[in-house]
Amino acid sequence: MLMQKRASKLETDFRIREAADLVIEGLAFSSITSYMSKKYTISRRQARRIAVDAYKVIRTDIEESDLDRKEMTSKLVCLLENTMHLAMKEKQYSAVATNARVLMRLIRLE
Numbered sequence: 001m002l003m004q005k006r007a008s009k010l011e012t013d014f015r016i017r018e019a020a021d022l023v024i025e026g027l028a029f030s031s032i033t034s035y036m037s038k039k040y041t042i043s044r045r046q047a048r049r050i051a052v053d054a055y056k057v058i059r060t061d062i063e064e065s066d067l068d069r070k071e072m073t074s075k076l077v078c079l080l081e082n083t084m085h086l087a088m089k090e091k092q093y094s095a096v097a098t099n100a101r102v103l104m105r106l107i108r109l110e
Contacts, residue, residue, distance in 0.1 A: 007040075012050075015036065015040060015050050016050055016053045016054050016057060017054075017057070018036075019032050019036055019050050019051050019053070019054035020054040020055075020057045020058055022035065022054070023051075023054050023055060023058055024058070024079075026079055026080075026082060026083035026086070028095060028098070029051055029055075032047075032051045032054070033047045033048050033051050034047070035047075036050050036051065073106065073107075076106055077103065077106065077107065080099050080102060080103040080106070081103070083095070083099050084096050084099045084100060084103070087099065
C-alpha cells in the first residue's frame, strides 16, 4: 500500500476554502465529500472532515458579516431556488426534493 504524505496546514486550508466555495455554489454535502475525496485521493472520512470545516468557515463568515435576518433569508431563498432549477435540468429529482424541503422549512411552509 502506497502511503501519501500528510497535507500541510496551507494545503488543508486551501481544500477547506475550495469546499466552502462548493457549498456556496449549492453542492450537497455528499457531493462535496465525493468530489474532494476523488480530487485529492483522500479517504471519504478525511473529505467529510474538510466539508464539515467548510460549513464552519461559512458559518463564521456569516456570523461576522453585517447581514441581517431578512437579507440572509433572501440570499438563501435565491440559492435554494437556483439549486433546484439546476437539479431539475440535471434530472436530479432527489436533490430538488431535498432543497424544496429546506426551502419550505426556511419560509415556514412545512
